Amino acid sequence: MKLTSCLKCVGVAAMVLVFSGCATKAPYDYTAFKESHPRSILVLPPVNNSPEVAASYSVLSYATRPLAEAGYYVMPVTLVAEAFKENGMTQPSDMHATSPQKLSEIFGADAALYITVSKYGTTYQVIDSQSLVAAQANLIDLKTGKTLWSGSAQASSAESNNQNQGGLAVLLITAIIKQVVASTTDESHQIAGIATARLLSAGQRNGLLYGPRSPNYGKDKLD
Incomplete structure (x- = not known):
């Protein structure tokens, strides 16, 4: 294959990646949200799919503040x-499995926020360790x-880490310090x-x- 043909293939592949990436960032459809215009939100304790037992109520402890600051009454x-x-x-x-109508009868809120924690905890490696939390949420009209x-x-x-400086010795020392801090x-x-947030x-x-x-x-x- 000639060089020009290879370059054309690479160019086409790059364009496909760019456009596919743009497609995933399409504006959200807020039609149902605007029609419902909820004023009050019931935050259900998150379902925890991580191995850490503290994940659900750890995330829950932070969930009400951004909602209140956004202008909603939070139960x-x-x-x-x-x-x-x-x-x-x-x-x-069990709470997530309760019907929206039943939740409406019990709490009288306009909408309920269902949160699922998929990742929570600290992983330890030889030259690094990181704490990662990932969650997904759905707002449902009750x-x-x-x-x-x-x-x-x-x-x-790990977002604030810079692993490209200092060499292996520094990385090892940093990893030990981070593990001690994470454990305490x-x-x-x-x-x-x-x-x-x-x-x-x-x-x-x-x-x-x-x-x-x-x-x-x-x-x-x-x-």
């Missing part, structure tokens, strides 16, 4: 937990059962705060819309 977490307990439910999976919004986000302690502090919980903060591309209590209500940039 108090302690009240929600007590209401579920009175109805015989203590596991997040009257109609329609999905108003879906999103996902993650955060990692709950680094994953801190990373969960970053991931949850990325997931639920309004005003982001394809993120949640501002709620009616926000001065930015109706001023979302959707493109």
Whole structure:
């Protein structure tokens, strides 16, 4: 194959990658969200698909603040937990399996936020370690059962790392220090705060819309 033919093939492949990447970033369809215009949100305890038992309530502890700052009334977490307990439910999976209509009857909220934690915890390697949290969320209208919004986000302690400097000895020392710090502090919980803020903060591309209590209500940039 001639050089010019190879270059043409590479160019076509690059264009395919560029356009396929653009396709995944298409603007979110907020039609159902705008028709519902929810004012209050019930945050269900996240379903935890990671091996760390603390993941669900770690993410939950950060979830209400960005929603409140976005302009929504958020049902108090302690009240929600007590209401579920009175109805015989203590596991997040059972709460998520409850019908939207039943949740509406119990709590009277306009919408419910269903969060699933897929990754949570710290992994240790010879020359590095990192804490990673990843979660996905769906906002559901409790009257109609329609999905108003879906999103996902993650955060990692490795984002601030620069592994290209210092050589192997420095990397080994850094790895030891990071493992000691991670074992004495709950680094994953801190990373969960970053991931949850990325997931639920309004005003982001394809993120949640501002709620009616926000001065930015109706001023979302959707493109």
